[in-house]
Amino acid sequence: MVHKKRILSKTTLIWIAGVLLFLTGSGLWVWNRFGPSEGRSYPEIINALPVAQTIDSSSSACDLVVRRYKQIGREMQFELASNAGGLAPYNVEISQNGKTQQFKDIPHRYGTWLTLPNVDLANGEANIKVTSLGLQGCETTALISFDGARKNEIPDPQSWIRYGSKDNFLDIRPVLKDGKFFLKDFASYEDGRTKVVMIDGIVVKDIEKGIEVKPGLLYSVTARWIDAPYNDWWNNVKNRSVRQQNIWIAGKEHAKSSSALTRINIPEWFSPSPTLNVQFDTKIPEFQPISGKLVAMYRMNDDVPASNYYNRGISYLANVDGDQQISKMHYTATPNYFSDKDENWFGKLSKPEVEGMAGAPGFGVYAYDFEFWNQHYPAEVKQRLIWFSDVIKKNHPKMYLMDYWGGGAYTNPHINTVGGANPKDLMKDYQEPKANNSNFDVLPNGESLRNTFNTTPIDVYPKPMFPIDDKGNSANNFVLLSALHSLRINKLIPYQKNNKFIFYGWNRYMPLYKDPINPWSYNLTDPKGELIMNQLEMMPASQALSFSLFSLVLFDGFYLWHDGGAASRDPNAYHVSKDGPGWGYEWYPADNKTPESEVGRNAKGKGAPWYWDFPTEYYALGNWMAKRVEDVIVGGTNVDLTFERDGNWVEPKKEQALLAIDQKLPFVTAIVKDKKIAVLAIDTFQSPTASKTLKVRLPDGTETSIEMYGNWPSLYRGILKK
Structure with missing residues (x-):
C-alpha cells in the first residue's frame, strides 16, 4: 500500500504564518511598552532659539563656538560647543556701542549653559567674547542680539525665592507683565519621551508660554519624563527623569472678605526662608500653644533654643531637641529600640522580659514605629505590646501614647478615584462605625489594644502623583479628604471617644517605585563650586498648610516627623563621600580643579540643611493661623456647611468627605461655639491657579461667599445672628 505524504494547504500555511507574525508583533509591542529602557539615550529635540553668528574662533586650539543663546530678562545663557574638555572656567566680554562689560571666572558644567546673570545691554546687536581659562589660546567671538523690551520681564531677584534642580531640563521663573505674575519654563526641554508638568501636584499645560499665578504664595513645579504612557510610571525599568523647582513670589494675597465672614489671610510678614535654614522659629510672632491641641515638631536650627519653639505654638519637641522638662518632649520608638530584632523574637519573650524593657522616661508623647514588623500584629505580638504599654501607662498616666506603625482602630484606607479604595464602598462606615484594623481584635483571654492607646494618628504622607485622571488629578489630591474621613470614623468608635486624634505627617514624598531622584543644586563659596545632591520630591506648600489647619481646626493637632537634626547656618557645611548617606551627589568646582575631598573643609558647627524645608514653615504658619480662631475651635462643635454648585444647594451629609472624593467637590466645614463661627474650606481638585467664589449657607441661614x-485652604471667622 502506498502512503501519500500529507502536505499542508496554502491556506493553512498562510494562517500559521499570520499567527506567528501576530505573536511576534505582540511580543515586540509588549517588550517595547513594558521592557527595560533605562540605558536608552534620548537626545534633546532642538527647539527654536536664536543662533549666535561666529565672528572669530581659535579652531586650531579647541574649536570653541557659541551656538544657541537665550535671554531671560537681564540674564543671558549661551550654549557652548568644543572638541576639547576641561575648558571652564571662562572670562567673558560683551561689547555694544563702544561699551564693554567683563565677567571673570564664570563656571560652567555639563547639563547647563554658560550663564551671565545680570547683563546691561540696550536693544540691538552685541559682541560676546568667551575665553577659556582651562586651555590657553582657546577663545571665540560671536554676534548676538538683545531684546531691550524684555529686559525687565523677570522681577527683582530679591522678590522671589527658588530652590531645587538647576539644569537644562527645567528652568521656572516668575515673569511680570502688565502688573500680573506668570510662571514660565524657559527650558522648554523635550526629548521625545512623554512629558508631564505639574504645579502643586496637578497637571498643567503650556507652562512654556507662561501661566498666571498669584503672588504671596509658593508653587512646586515638577516635570517628569518617561518613554511610555505617563500612567506607567510604576514601571521602574523604563527610562524616567524628574525635576522639581519650588518658587515663592513676594506680594500680598488679595483675597476679599465677605460681609458675614472675615478672611484670615496669610500675613504679609510671612515668607519661607531665603536660605536653606528655616526662619519660622524666629520670624513668626510668639504665641502659646492652642489649648488642648497637640503639636509635635523638631528643632531645625542649632543656634535657636528650644524655648523659641515652645513660645511659637509648639507643645512638644523631639527628645534630642528639648532643653526643658522631659514632659514637653516627644519620642518615636523605632526598630533599634529592640536592636532591630523582628516580631518573631518579640513574640517569644516572657512577660517579665517585656516589662523589663518598658523603662521609658516621662515623655509627653510616645509613638511606636516598629517598621520591621508586619503592620498587622499576630496574637503573640499584640499580647506583648499590651504588657509593654501597661508598664508605660502605669508609670506615666499623662503621656500621649500612640502606635504610628500599627495605626488606630480605623486605619486610613487611602481612598481615591484613581486606583485607591472606592469611596462608595465606605459610606456604610458612618452607619456602623467599627475598626478595620485587626490589631484591635480581642484576644482569647479577653485583653486587647482597644484601651491601650489614648492618641490616634492618621498618616498624611504625600502620595505618588500618578496615575492621573482626565483632570490631571492624582492620588495625592485625595490625601486630605481620605484622612478626614478616617479620623471621623475613629472618633465614632466608642473605645476611642476620649482619644486625641491627630495627623502624622512628613514633608516629602517617599519613593515607592524606585522613582528617579531629583538633583538639587547647592552653590558653595568655600570651596567655590556647585554641589548637586540627589533629593526626594517636596510636598506642595498648599498641602502642608491644609494639613496643619484641618488637623488643628477639626481635630487635635499634628505630629510632623523630620529626617534630619538641627542644622548649622554655615552654607558650606556639607561632607560628601561615595559611601556616605543619601542618594548620590556630583561636585563641580568653580575652578574645575578642587577635589570633592575639600568640600566642607572649613565647616563650622553641625551640618548644613540638606534641602529647603518650606513645608515645615507652612505647617508652622497653619498653627499660627489656627491660633486666630482658638476661641472658637476649643470647645466648639464641627458642622459641615451647605454650598452652591451649578445653581443648586448641596446639603452636607455625614459622609460628606467621601462624597467630596467621589464627586470631586469642594469641602466646606465649620466650628461653631455660641454665636461664633470659624469656616475652613478647600478644593483639592481644581486647577492650582484657578480662583473660585463659592456661595455658602451658614448655620443661621445667612448666605455669603x-x-x-x-x-490652598481658606480660613474665615464670623458672628452668627442666632
Whole structure:
C-alpha cells in the first residue's frame, strides 16, 4: 500500500504564518511598552532659539563656538560647543556701542549653559567674547542680539525665592507683565519621551508660554519624563527623569472678605526662608500653644533654643531637641529600640522580659514605629505590646501614647478615584462605625489594644502623583479628604471617644517605585563650586498648610516627623563621600580643579540643611493661623456647611468627605461655639491657579461667599445672628 505524504494547504500555511507574525508583533509591542529602557539615550529635540553668528574662533586650539543663546530678562545663557574638555572656567566680554562689560571666572558644567546673570545691554546687536581659562589660546567671538523690551520681564531677584534642580531640563521663573505674575519654563526641554508638568501636584499645560499665578504664595513645579504612557510610571525599568523647582513670589494675597465672614489671610510678614535654614522659629510672632491641641515638631536650627519653639505654638519637641522638662518632649520608638530584632523574637519573650524593657522616661508623647514588623500584629505580638504599654501607662498616666506603625482602630484606607479604595464602598462606615484594623481584635483571654492607646494618628504622607485622571488629578489630591474621613470614623468608635486624634505627617514624598531622584543644586563659596545632591520630591506648600489647619481646626493637632537634626547656618557645611548617606551627589568646582575631598573643609558647627524645608514653615504658619480662631475651635462643635454648585444647594451629609472624593467637590466645614463661627474650606481638585467664589449657607441661614484659590485652604471667622 502506498502512503501519500500529507502536505499542508496554502491556506493553512498562510494562517500559521499570520499567527506567528501576530505573536511576534505582540511580543515586540509588549517588550517595547513594558521592557527595560533605562540605558536608552534620548537626545534633546532642538527647539527654536536664536543662533549666535561666529565672528572669530581659535579652531586650531579647541574649536570653541557659541551656538544657541537665550535671554531671560537681564540674564543671558549661551550654549557652548568644543572638541576639547576641561575648558571652564571662562572670562567673558560683551561689547555694544563702544561699551564693554567683563565677567571673570564664570563656571560652567555639563547639563547647563554658560550663564551671565545680570547683563546691561540696550536693544540691538552685541559682541560676546568667551575665553577659556582651562586651555590657553582657546577663545571665540560671536554676534548676538538683545531684546531691550524684555529686559525687565523677570522681577527683582530679591522678590522671589527658588530652590531645587538647576539644569537644562527645567528652568521656572516668575515673569511680570502688565502688573500680573506668570510662571514660565524657559527650558522648554523635550526629548521625545512623554512629558508631564505639574504645579502643586496637578497637571498643567503650556507652562512654556507662561501661566498666571498669584503672588504671596509658593508653587512646586515638577516635570517628569518617561518613554511610555505617563500612567506607567510604576514601571521602574523604563527610562524616567524628574525635576522639581519650588518658587515663592513676594506680594500680598488679595483675597476679599465677605460681609458675614472675615478672611484670615496669610500675613504679609510671612515668607519661607531665603536660605536653606528655616526662619519660622524666629520670624513668626510668639504665641502659646492652642489649648488642648497637640503639636509635635523638631528643632531645625542649632543656634535657636528650644524655648523659641515652645513660645511659637509648639507643645512638644523631639527628645534630642528639648532643653526643658522631659514632659514637653516627644519620642518615636523605632526598630533599634529592640536592636532591630523582628516580631518573631518579640513574640517569644516572657512577660517579665517585656516589662523589663518598658523603662521609658516621662515623655509627653510616645509613638511606636516598629517598621520591621508586619503592620498587622499576630496574637503573640499584640499580647506583648499590651504588657509593654501597661508598664508605660502605669508609670506615666499623662503621656500621649500612640502606635504610628500599627495605626488606630480605623486605619486610613487611602481612598481615591484613581486606583485607591472606592469611596462608595465606605459610606456604610458612618452607619456602623467599627475598626478595620485587626490589631484591635480581642484576644482569647479577653485583653486587647482597644484601651491601650489614648492618641490616634492618621498618616498624611504625600502620595505618588500618578496615575492621573482626565483632570490631571492624582492620588495625592485625595490625601486630605481620605484622612478626614478616617479620623471621623475613629472618633465614632466608642473605645476611642476620649482619644486625641491627630495627623502624622512628613514633608516629602517617599519613593515607592524606585522613582528617579531629583538633583538639587547647592552653590558653595568655600570651596567655590556647585554641589548637586540627589533629593526626594517636596510636598506642595498648599498641602502642608491644609494639613496643619484641618488637623488643628477639626481635630487635635499634628505630629510632623523630620529626617534630619538641627542644622548649622554655615552654607558650606556639607561632607560628601561615595559611601556616605543619601542618594548620590556630583561636585563641580568653580575652578574645575578642587577635589570633592575639600568640600566642607572649613565647616563650622553641625551640618548644613540638606534641602529647603518650606513645608515645615507652612505647617508652622497653619498653627499660627489656627491660633486666630482658638476661641472658637476649643470647645466648639464641627458642622459641615451647605454650598452652591451649578445653581443648586448641596446639603452636607455625614459622609460628606467621601462624597467630596467621589464627586470631586469642594469641602466646606465649620466650628461653631455660641454665636461664633470659624469656616475652613478647600478644593483639592481644581486647577492650582484657578480662583473660585463659592456661595455658602451658614448655620443661621445667612448666605455669603468665600474665596478659594488653587488647592490652598481658606480660613474665615464670623458672628452668627442666632
